[in-house]
Amino acid sequence: MSTPHDLEQIDRINAGGRTPVVFVHGLWLLPSSWDRWATVFEAAGYAPLTPGWPDDPDTVAEANAHPEVFAGKSVGQVADHFAGLVGRLERKPVVIGHSFGGLITQMIAGRGLSAASVAIDPAPFRGVLPLPFSSLRAASAVLGNPANYHRAVPLTYEQFRYSFANAVSEEEAKELYAQFAVPAPGEPLFQAAVANINPWTEVKVDTRTPERGPLLIISGEKDHTVPWAIADASYKKQARNEHAVTEITEIKGRGHALTIDSGWREVADTALAFVRRFAG
Numbered sequence: 001m002s003t004p005h006d007l008e009q010i011d012r013i014n015a016g017g018r019t020p021v022v023f024v025h026g027l028w029l030l031p032s033s034w035d036r037w038a039t040v041f042e043a044a045g046y047a048p049l050t051p052g053w054p055d056d057p058d059t060v061a062e063a064n065a066h067p068e069v070f071a072g073k074s075v076g077q078v079a080d081h082f083a084g085l086v087g088r089l090e091r092k093p094v095v096i097g098h099s100f101g102g103l104i105t106q107m108i109a110g111r112g113l114s115a116a117s118v119a120i121d122p123a124p125f126r127g128v129l130p131l132p133f134s135s136l137r138a139a140s141a142v143l144g145n146p147a148n149y150h151r152a153v154p155l156t157y158e159q160f161r162y163s164f165a166n167a168v169s170e171e172e173a174k175e176l177y178a179q180f181a182v183p184a185p186g187e188p189l190f191q192a193a194v195a196n197i198n199p200w201t202e203v204k205v206d207t208r209t210p211e212r213g214p215l216l217i218i219s220g221e222k223d224h225t226v227p228w229a230i231a232d233a234s235y236k237k238q239a240r241n242e243h244a245v246t247e248i249t250e251i252k253g254r255g256h257a258l259t260i261d262s263g264w265r266e267v268a269d270t271a272l273a274f275v276r277r278f279a280g
Contacts, residue, residue, distance in 0.1 A: 002085060006051045014090045018047040019115070019279055022089075024082060026099025026123070027184035028155055028164070030056055030063060033260050037096070037268050044272055046094070051085050053078050063182035070152035073185040075100070075192070076202030079107045086113045092213075094279050096271055098259045099123055099226065100188055102217075103203070106238070112211025116278040118271040119234070120218045121226040121256055123188075126195040126204040127237055130229040138163035138225040138256075139189050148186035155181060167222040167255030172262060180260055210243040214278040217247070218270060220254035245278065 013020050021041045023034040031050040038048035053073055057063040063070070082104055086093055092115040097105030102122025109117040124130075141159045142148045155163070157177050164181075165173035188203075195203035206212070215238055219231035228250065235248040251258060251267055258267050 009049050010088045013047040020089050020093035021046045022049045022093045022095045024097035024101035024104045026101040040268050067152040067183035070183050070185050075188050094275050106205045109212045110206030116214045118216045124230050128233045130233050132227050134224040142186045142189045149190045152183040153186050154183040163225045164257040168261050207238050212244045214245040216274040219250045220258045221252045223256045225256040
């Protein structure tokens, strides 16, 4: 399921010999949401790789014109997709993910496939118990209708404003919505919602493996979708790993759009500083 573009990036990275950095986007975004980050990490001497989820369109316009392509993607399927791409790299990569991409990042780390990991406002996994009201409200755009399990679901501007862009101005929120927002599969949110009562859930992370590698969790102070309570609970689960460094940091004044809004560079620099400490 790898695209020719992804395979071309991987071949170029393997030929170059630099440490790869794999960026994993979350729901309602595309790989292009990482373009500025990729430029920063490449300038710092790393080899960025920005693959999509299976069937991701190339552009926001195409994604909004054909929302059906997003439907039917499970957490396990997406994690296996990224693990397969990582397995093609000749050097263990750094993996950086946002939201559900932050969950996938931790799943890949739990498989011992990453040299270091950064999970930004990561979606919760089995064993992470807090359910703040703001998270439930943000997820209600999907969870409010059981039929959305098998659908691709777009966010209205008002829903995007609450769940992503609450910490920026109205003008910037509208710009972010137009530039970045695309439909997303409903299934991962339903999977996450029942992860703690489903013993067979795909939404689980091996937090104890000695091969996990260093992990940084970044939390936006004003995030409605993944507030501090969830990020900190994820950190506490991960910090029980006796074999690897686990850190958490909070970015003041930031919401769930912290990887794409006007303050993205502070978040990118925070991630880059951690990567430099542990991955050269």
